[in-house]
Amino acid sequence: MTVQKVIFHIDEISKWKLLLKNVANLLQAIDIEKYNIEVLANSEAVKLYSVNEELDENIDSMKKLNNKGVSFVACNNALMAYHIKKDDLFDFINIVPVGVLELINKQSEGYAYIKP
Amino acid sequence: MTVQKVIFHIDEISKWKLLLKNVANLLQAIDIEKYNIEVLANSEAVKLYSVNEELDENIDSMKKLNNKGVSFVACNNALMAYHIKKDDLFDFINIVPVGVLELINKQSEGYAYIKP
Amino acid sequence: MTVQKVIFHIDEISKWKLLLKNVANLLQAIDIEKYNIEVLANSEAVKLYSVNEELDENIDSMKKLNNKGVSFVACNNALMAYHIKKDDLFDFINIVPVGVLELINKQSEGYAYIKP
Numbered sequence: 001m002t003v004q005k006v007i008f009h010i011d012e013i014s015k016w017k018l019l020l021k022n023v024a025n026l027l028q029a030i031d032i033e034k035y036n037i038e039v040l041a042n043s044e045a046v047k048l049y050s051v052n053e054e055l056d057e058n059i060d061s062m063k064k065l066n067n068k069g070v071s072f073v074a075c076n077n078a079l080m081a082y083h084i085k086k087d088d089l090f091d092f093i094n095i096v097p098v099g100v101l102e103l104i105n106k107q108s109e110g111y112a113y114i115k116p
Numbered sequence: 117m118t119v120q121k122v123i124f125h126i127d128e129i130s131k132w133k134l135l136l137k138n139v140a141n142l143l144q145a146i147d148i149e150k151y152n153i154e155v156l157a158n159s160e161a162v163k164l165y166s167v168n169e170e171l172d173e174n175i176d177s178m179k180k181l182n183n184k185g186v187s188f189v190a191c192n193n194a195l196m197a198y199h200i201k202k203d204d205l206f207d208f209i210n211i212v213p214v215g216v217l218e219l220i221n222k223q224s225e226g227y228a229y230i231k232p
Numbered sequence: 233m234t235v236q237k238v239i240f241h242i243d244e245i246s247k248w249k250l251l252l253k254n255v256a257n258l259l260q261a262i263d264i265e266k267y268n269i270e271v272l273a274n275s276e277a278v279k280l281y282s283v284n285e286e287l288d289e290n291i292d293s294m295k296k297l298n299n300k301g302v303s304f305v306a307c308n309n310a311l312m313a314y315h316i317k318k319d320d321l322f323d324f325i326n327i328v329p330v331g332v333l334e335l336i337n338k339q340s341e342g343y344a345y346i347k348p
Contacts, residue, residue: 006220114125228339
C-alpha cells in the first residue's frame with residue numbers, strides 16, 4: 001500500500017484554528033489508513049501543547065484529530081524558550097530536538113509540506 | 117520536454133497582491149510553455165475569486181495571469197464556509213473538494229510549493 | 233557523502249528574527265559540512281540585506297550564520313522594487329534574478345522548503 005505523507009508546519013499561535021480546520025477537512029476526504037499526517041509546532045506555537053491551555057477552544061479539536069491518527073510534535077528548543085516542561089505537555093505530544101530539522105528530514109522522506 | 121511545476125498556496129486575503137506579483141515576476145523570466153503554474157486558495161483567500169470582488173485592484177492581475185496560462189483553484193470547503201456559490205465565481209476558477217489534499221497531491225506529483 | 237539541502241523563504245521583515253533563530257538552532261544540531269542551507273529573501277524582506285540596516289539587531293546573527301556556511305540570497309526584482317543597489321548590499325549577499333524561480337529550481341534539486 002502506498003502511503004501519502006504530509007507535515008503541517010505552525011509557528012504562530014494565531015494560526016492554530018486554521019491549521020486544525022485544514023487537517024479536519026483533510027481527514028473527512030481521505031482514508032486515514034493510507035496517510036501519515038504530522039503537525040510540527042515550533043516557536044510560540046508550542047504553547048498550545050501545554051495542559052495549562054486546556055480551556056483553549058482548539059484543544060478539543062486537537063485531541064479529536066490525534067484520536068484519529070494525526071501526530072502532534074513539538075520542537076524542544078521552542079519548549080525550552082517558553083519554559084514549558086515535558087510534564088506540562090498533553091500526553092499525546094511527541095518531542096523532537098529541533099523543529100526545522102524535523103521539517104527537513106520529513107521532506108527528504110517524501111512528505112509534502114504545508115504551512116497554513 | 118521536461119515541465120517544471122509549481123503550486124502557490126494562499127489562505128490570507130492580504131497576501132493576494134504579493135502572490136500575484138510573485139507569479140507575474142516568474143512569468144517574465146520563464147517560457148510558460150515549459151511550466152505548470154497553479155494558485156491554490158483556501159480559507160478566506162477564496163473570497164477574491166467571487167465576481168462581487170470585480171472592483172478589487174488584484175482582479176485585473178489575476179485575469180491577465182490566467183490568460184497567460186496560470187491556473188486558479190479554489191477549495192470547495194472554503195467556498196462553502198464563506199457562502200460563495202459556484203455561480204459567484206469568475207468563470208476561469210477551478211474547484212477542488214479539499215484544498216490541502218490538492219497541495220499534497222500536487223507535491224507528490226513533483227510540484228514545488230511556495231507560500232508567499 | 234549525501235548532502236541534505238534546505239531553502240528558507242522569507243518575504244516579511246518581521247520574520248527575520250524567527251528565521252535566523254530557526255537557522256541557528258539547526259546549525260547547533262547538524263554537521264554543517266553535510267548540509268546546503270540557503271536563505272532566499274524576496275519582497276520587503278530584502279531590505280535587511282542593505283548596509284543601511286547595519287544597526288539592526290539581526291545583522292550580527294546573519295553575519296555569524298554566513299561565516300558558518302549559510303548562504304543568503306536576494307531576489308533582484310525585490311531589490312529593484314525597493315531601490316536597493318548592488319553596492320548597498322552586504323558583500324556576502326548573492327543575487328538571483330527572480331526569487332520564486334530560485335525556490336522552484338532548488339526544490340526540483342531536492343531542497344526542502346521551510347517558510348518560518
